[in-house]
Amino acid sequence: MQIHLLFFIAFLNLVRINRADDYGWGECPKVNPVSNFDFTKFSGLWYVIQKFDLSSPCWTYYFVNQNGIRKVIQSQNQTINQSEPEKTPGNIGTLEIVNATEPGFMSVRFSDNILGKADYTVYFTDYENYGAIFRCQKVLFGHRRSATILSRQPYLTPSLRNQARAKLISFGIDTSSFKSVDPMFCKNPTGVAGETVARRNNTQEWFWPEN
Numbered sequence: 001m002q003i004h005l006l007f008f009i010a011f012l013n014l015v016r017i018n019r020a021d022d023y024g025w026g027e028c029p030k031v032n033p034v035s036n037f038d039f040t041k042f043s044g045l046w047y048v049i050q051k052f053d054l055s056s057p058c059w060t061y062y063f064v065n066q067n068g069i070r071k072v073i074q075s076q077n078q079t080i081n082q083s084e085p086e087k088t089p090g091n092i093g094t095l096e097i098v099n100a101t102e103p104g105f106m107s108v109r110f111s112d113n114i115l116g117k118a119d120y121t122v123y124f125t126d127y128e129n130y131g132a133i134f135r136c137q138k139v140l141f142g143h144r145r146s147a148t149i150l151s152r153q154p155y156l157t158p159s160l161r162n163q164a165r166a167k168l169i170s171f172g173i174d175t176s177s178f179k180s181v182d183p184m185f186c187k188n189p190t191g192v193a194g195e196t197v198a199r200r201n202n203t204q205e206w207f208w209p210e211n
Contacts, residue, residue, distance in 0.1 A: 022052055022177050028136035028143045031121045031171045033104025039063070039070060041127040045082055046150040047186065049161060052177040053146075058185040061150060062088075063095075070095040072108065072120075079186050095120060108135065124167045130156060132164040134173070147173065154186060 048059035056076035062085040063072050073080055075090030086092065093108040098119075108120040118137035125131035131150040136143055149156070149164045165175045 022146065022174070023139075023142060023144050025142045028119055028138060028145065029172055031123050031134040031136075031168070031173065033102050033121050033123055034125055035104075037102075037104030037122055038127065039065060039103065042122065042125060042131065044152075045080055046131060046152060047079075047154040048148055048181050049151050049156045050149040050165075050178045050180050051146065052148075052179070054179040054181065057182055059148075059181060060186060061148075070106075077185060093120075123171075124164050125150075128152065130160045130164065132167065134168065134171075145173075147175070147178070149178070 043063045043065060046061045046063070048061065051059060058077050060075050060078070060080045061072055062075075062080040062082070063070070064085060065071075071086075072093045072095060073085050073088065073090055074093070075088050078088065080088045080090070091110050091112060093110040095106045095108050096117075097103050098105050098107055104122040106120045106122075107117040109117045118135050121134045121136075123132055123134055129152055133148045133150065134145070135147070136145040147168055149161055151160075165178065168175050
């Protein structure tokens with residue numbers, strides 16, 4: 001058992017590749033997807049509000065269906081260009097529905113992931129304001145997992161953030177690894193996203209939580 005543990009740790013260090021992951025033994029935990037998930041409604045730009053063990057101060061995601069192929073584009077330190085999302089530097093993952101009766105439960109494969117596909121579950125969303133994703137991948141004797149809380153704007157009210165975390169806790173997932181994202185670090189082609197949105201909306205709803 002000790003040899004397996006040492007080998008497992010060494011292997012995880014080899015494949016970490018700057019990802020924000022937690023690690024555990026055994027199979028991936030079961031997280032239920034939202035009912036009747038609609039990818040078209042979920043598509044478009046999302047700001048990451050919180051994420052497991054951040055490796056960057058800013059993340060934005062963009063979901064798109066291109067000629068029947070579903071993709072997620074993940075970019076660090078900048079807002080994805082919605083006019084030409086795939087030209088924004090970042091990682092592109094290909095999404096596939098695993099079970100037609102649960103369209104919110106998908107697999108994802110990123111080109112830089114040498115281990116192949118991972119489970120990708122949208123477990124919380126209203127499509128227009130907030131979303132939350134759980135990703136998990138089997139690795140030898142265990143798995144690596146990550147969760148992300150998303151918003152259509154670079155802020156999210158504490159109540160919605162807490163609902164997303166509580167939903168994950170109900171599936172037995174430890175949420176202590178969530179780290180907060182400061183959208184002021186998300187640069188876009190015209191400047192800093194946080195400053196731009198705050199000045200345009202004059203909003204007081206910015207969410208600057210503790211980790």
